[in-house]
Amino acid sequence: MKLSGGARMAAGDAQEAAGSGKREAAARHWLTYYIKKTIRVVPHSSSFGGGRRRQRFKHVQVFCDSPSFRVNVPDRYLLAIRGRPAVLGCEFTPDPDLSSLVITWQRSENSQVVHSFYYQQDQLDRQSREFHNRTSLFISELGKGNASLRMNSVGPKDAGQYLCQVSNAKGTGQAQIELDYGALYSEPRFYIHVNSTTVTVQFETEGFPKPEVIWLGEHGQNLSYHLELHDQTEDGLYIVKSSFEAQKPVVNVTFTLKNHLLNQNLQRPVILSYVSNEAGGRSWKMAAIISLSIISIILFAVVMFLQFKKPIKSNL
Structure with missing residues (x-):
């Protein structure tokens, strides 16, 4: 136990007194000094007139x-x-x-x-x-x-x-x-945001302390991502929002969050494909054009067939 200078002097006095046959008195002296000066946790409350309360420290002696x-x-x-x-x-x-x-x-x-x-x-x-x-x-x-x-x-x-x-x-x-x-991070909430050219996948969760976030691609490669770490809530939790933006119609990524203090490891794979509205519109138009072309060719062939099938009149 680390003592103050005065407490060490009192302890030294106790050792000298013990050597001269006054061990008990020295022990009382040292311990009384230590409790009074260091611990000081024995207050005695008394009530006085006017409802005021006043505290004073009661002198305590403990034998060691x-x-x-x-x-x-x-x-x-x-x-x-x-x-x-x-x-x-x-x-x-x-x-x-x-x-x-x-x-x-x-x-x-x-x-x-x-x-x-x-x-x-x-x-x-x-x-x-x-x-x-x-x-x-x-x-x-x-x-x-x-x-x-x-x-x-x-x-x-x-x-x-x-x-x-x-x-x-x-x-x-x-x-x-x-x-x-x-604080263990909660089950991540999953969101998808789609526009005409990209698809964005996002996870949101809360916990403590600050986590490590990783996004991995289809072949285990590290991906660039967006991370928002908001200030602690009233409960003392961090709000984590992390997202990845894909530039192609097929998404195959894995979101990983690690809380090293609690050995928590959350992994959430995301596999999806999508077709944008613009791409769908182009496909419909192309299909319509091809269909009309095929119908035109068929009609033309029928007309020609009927034309050649007419009987030829003789001049006899």
Whole structure:
């Protein structure tokens, strides 16, 4: 555990006192200093006249008799997925007496209070507004050394470093965990836009974080495409619109989207053929001309046949 200069001096005093037979007093001195100056998570609220509330810090002493006290996180990295609760794991050396148990979860970057527990109950007066009604401890597991935090409605802003701080009658400690966030991209919506000369196929989807987009041709070659990546929505999602424009009447392409964070790989092949209105009109006109020509030839042949079939009069 990283201590401030004053805390290191207090710890040094504790070692000297221990060498001179004053180990218990030194341990009290060091731990009291550390909790008061570093953790400071045991506020005691009192009411005064006029409805005003005032906070003062209660002086707490914890004995650190056992060097075996530990606070640790089973996994230092946690990936939260949109729509699912995240459980930030934290374990500590338990003590049957919960009256001295203090648990505080904080953001490492800005020391925001995520969740607090002391006096054998949740203390959420100092909880940051962003986490209101979203966090909880496993109360029935505290006596077993489980200080894990459950967080609901996880979003992109929740990603970052979290600090689990625990103290009880056996000691005090802290451990850090990193929380990341991702959202699976939705089933891509398919659109077709046709004009007189080209056909455009487009896919649209939402997710997080920014994806990799690839368009492949019939033989696996990379194709040039258009990509629109809109700003995040209120849910913290990116809106992705990607399209490919074909210059020929047969389209055989594959749209691929990769969300590397969540190992998501979406592939949607597109195979279609089309005939433009202009081309169809030309074909109809040509067919009509050919048909009329054939009919004219047939009529001419019939007339000639009838003409030659007439009997020839004799001058006898």
